[in-house]
Amino acid sequence: MNSQCERLSERMVEVVHRRASWAAGEASHLASCVACQAELRLVTAALTLGGETALPDPRTLGDRIVAEWQAPIVRQSGRGTTPWLLAAAALVVLAAGWFAVSGRDGAEAAGPLPIADVELIAPAAVTGAVYDDAETLSEMTLQLGDGDLGNLDADELARLLRALEG
Amino acid sequence: MTVAPISNSLEDGELVTQLVAGSERAARELVGRHAGPLARLIAAGGALDHEIEDLVQETFVKAFRAARTWRREAPFRAWLFAIARNLARDAARRRIAHVSLDAAAEVVSAGGRADEVLEARDMAARLTAALRRLSPMQRDVFLLRAQQGMPYSEIAVSVGTSQGAARVHYSTAVRRLKEQML
Numbered sequence: 001m002n003s004q005c006e007r008l009s010e011r012m013v014e015v016v017h018r019r020a021s022w023a024a025g026e027a028s029h030l031a032s033c034v035a036c037q038a039e040l041r042l043v044t045a046a047l048t049l050g051g052e053t054a055l056p057d058p059r060t061l062g063d064r065i066v067a068e069w070q071a072p073i074v075r076q077s078g079r080g081t082t083p084w085l086l087a088a089a090a091l092v093v094l095a096a097g098w099f100a101v102s103g104r105d106g107a108e109a110a111g112p113l114p115i116a117d118v119e120l121i122a123p124a125a126v127t128g129a130v131y132d133d134a135e136t137l138s139e140m141t142l143q144l145g146d147g148d149l150g151n152l153d154a155d156e157l158a159r160l161l162r163a164l165e166g
Numbered sequence: 167m168t169v170a171p172i173s174n175s176l177e178d179g180e181l182v183t184q185l186v187a188g189s190e191r192a193a194r195e196l197v198g199r200h201a202g203p204l205a206r207l208i209a210a211g212g213a214l215d216h217e218i219e220d221l222v223q224e225t226f227v228k229a230f231r232a233a234r235t236w237r238r239e240a241p242f243r244a245w246l247f248a249i250a251r252n253l254a255r256d257a258a259r260r261r262i263a264h265v266s267l268d269a270a271a272e273v274v275s276a277g278g279r280a281d282e283v284l285e286a287r288d289m290a291a292r293l294t295a296a297l298r299r300l301s302p303m304q305r306d307v308f309l310l311r312a313q314q315g316m317p318y319s320e321i322a323v324s325v326g327t328s329q330g331a332a333r334v335h336y337s338t339a340v341r342r343l344k345e346q347m348l
Contacts, residue, residue: 045293050210055219062194062198066194
């Protein structure tokens with residue numbers, strides 16, 4: 001690709017999108033350059049992609065989007081299940097461990113399950129599971145105020161957005 | 167109830183300011199401006215027909231809910247397309263699309279029909295198939311540039327790279343598409 005081809009490549013999108021037109025020299029080059037002609041066919045074809053996509057009329061679509069945007073954020077049953085299953089599994093493991101230990105110690109075997117201890121351990125597991133759920137992270141992050149987000153630099157914000165969008 | 171239209175001269179940034187304040191009209195105006203190009207981008211990126219509308223809706227809802235986090239150095243459109251890109255990629259991961267991808271690849275493999283005149287529709291179908299052979303980054307950059315007509319500065323924001331890298335991805339995509347299609 002020579003410099004003229006590179007120049008045409010830069011301008012091609014502008015011309016195809018009708019924001020510019022070819023200069024005489026460019027048109028002349030295009031008429032004789034097979035590579036540029038091929039690229040022009042590609043860009044022109046790209047412009048037509050998705051052209052037959054059927055969307056509802058903007059008013060209907062706007063209604064639906066506004067309704068969902070303004071609706072309270074509710075956790076979907078499928079996505080919200082995983083953290084709770086993990087938390088429940090953690091509790092089962094803890095309980096099994098406790099019974100195994102107490103089984104070797106007759107003095108403790110008759111005692112009740114120390115709920116307070118379990119509660120000290122469980123939150124970390126639950127929190128970790130919840131934070132693994134991108135949707136929940138997104139919801140929680142959205143609750144941050146302007147001031148908190150305003151302190152983020154570009155990289156931090158980019159990471160946050162990536163987390164938001166999963 | 168008649169709702170007065172919002173002036174077309176309002177910039178996206180002003181609309182987003184109103185949106186953050188809770189304006190439904192601003193939300194509808196943003197949908198009206200960007201839904202069409204967004205749907206075409208998502209369709210060209212390989213989403214199935216029945217997914218497109220949901221992805222468009224989901225993109226706007228996510229964007230509106232997170233609108234206060236939008237940094238205004240980049241255009242709203244670039245930010246919106248970045249959200250759409252991630253959602254479309256997630257949808258693609260969830261989808262079982264091997265059959266349709268294989269079918270699309272066959273179209274490219276049958277590229278030896280030199281005696282046939284390629285009409286625009288045929289060219290678009292072949293391009294769609296060829297795009298699936300590019301890396302996601304190359305495909306996205308090509309579509310944002312060629313289909314959406316975005317400048318490299320906006321593309322860089324949308325795909326999370328530098329302008330220079332976006333140019334390289336575009337050139338590579340064009341070269342590979344030419345090799346596959348011509």
